[in-house]
Amino acid sequence: MLLDRFPRVSLSHAPTPLEPLDRLRSVVGGPRLWIKRDDCTGLAQGGNKARKLEFLVADALAQGCDTLVTPGAVQSNHVRMTAAAAARFGLKAHAVLERRVPDTDADYEENGNILLDDLFGCARSYVPGGSDVAAACAAVADDLRAKGAKPYVISGGGSNPVGALGYVACAVELLDQASQRGITVTRVVHGTGSSGTQAGLVAGFAALRSPVEVFGVSVRHPREKQEGMVFDLACRTADHLGHGGTVQRERVFADDGYVGPGYGQPTRGMVDAVTLLARTEGILLDPVYSGKAMAGMIDHIRRGTFGENEHVVFLHTGGSTSLFGYKHLFLGAPDQDVARLRP
Structure with a gap:
């Protein structure tokens, strides 16, 4: 209840x-x-993000949105699961990936969650470590609106x-x-x-x-x-x-x-x-x-x-x-x- x-x-x-x-x-x-x-x-x-996304995706659908926009580190679990949730409900996804971890190698940049992001069809852009990722997501959302999309911005980790x-x-x-x-x-x-x-x-x-x-x-x-x-x-x-x-x-x-x-x-x-x-x-x-x-x-x-x-x-x-x-x-x-x- x-x-x-x-x-x-x-x-x-x-x-x-x-x-x-x-x-x-x-x-x-x-x-x-x-x-x-x-x-x-x-x-x-x-x-853990699946539990959060049950409420976030429902909110996005209630608002008639068609694209989920969210930030994360390059190997973000949250981004992977957001991309999958978007696919499950016929939505698009765009991730703003922050290069938060220094001195990474090819495995970090191309394997693990990044590989799965690609499989789920998630678009992505990158920002340097320490960037204002909320502002970067807002800019992506503005660009998507200008192209006729209806984005729904999810804060980092789905933490709201x-x-x-x-x-x-x-x-x-x-x-x-x-x-x-x-x-x-x-x-x-x-x-x-x-x-x-x-x-x-x-x-x-x-x-x-x-x-x-x-x-x-x-x-x-x-x-x-x-x-x-x-x-x-x-x-x-x-x-x-x-x-x-x-x-x-x-x-x-x-x-x-x-x-x-x-x-x-x-x-x-x-x-x-x-x-x-x-x-x-x-x-x-x-x-x-x-x-x-x-x-x-x-x-x-x-x-x-x-x-x-x-x-x-x-x-x-x-x-x-x-x-x-x-x-x-x-x-x-x-x-x-x-x-x-x-x-």
Whole structure:
């Protein structure tokens, strides 16, 4: 009932699985570990953006738009899924790709998400790193209007109050799954970037009066900036829901200790976390978001941040397609031993 009044299309295979991570726990110890498999949403190899796009595409269709315009980094999961959603509903898509990651190679520029963008028929233009991508998207939209199109501009990551509704829905879904399993989830850990996933979860749990804590691991911004972005969007999402005033600032947390050199730039901890989950659970993370988030969660487990009796859920936001843009980092993986990655 929380979301019934909002237009929505069907793009995801929900509810996504909630699975135990018992073999990972046997290596890292700590609390009961679970994984919410939003890499299994189905659209274009899966990922968290499918939930957001259900509300964003519905809004675009309600406004009679025919082209989706959105920004992202070159290996953007959001762009890939937006392009696929556009194809599903007979729309066109145009991506403004920011060269946000320095010193990339041919795999990064031509493989992974870029390959799939091409398959989905997504037009694209490029801007330098640090550009005002919102202004660049507005310019593309103006050009499309001049040519007779009706563009719908989606902010980076689908992170606005409409898109964040997708993770309000996820909050509802997760609590229902936990109830069915007879467990009490205490925390949800995930990678936070454009802020829409975390803001939606925070707003959703607040509206439901749930004490679940959302533990964001920043993949780009310093803690103060990231938490400010999340809090602002969570408040605006709560207002959009009709539950204004329910989000408390102290419920917003983002650890910036695992970003490394910058957005999309690898860290040893990320490589080890991706390898460890592949070797223990047969699950593929991505090098930009979920890999760094898993590195953060493992480090906090080893530091004793989480109690052993807690039920901690790792939200897998998808993106393993981008592994093909970073293959040089993992070519030595067959020679690695899980025992080396134990504490």
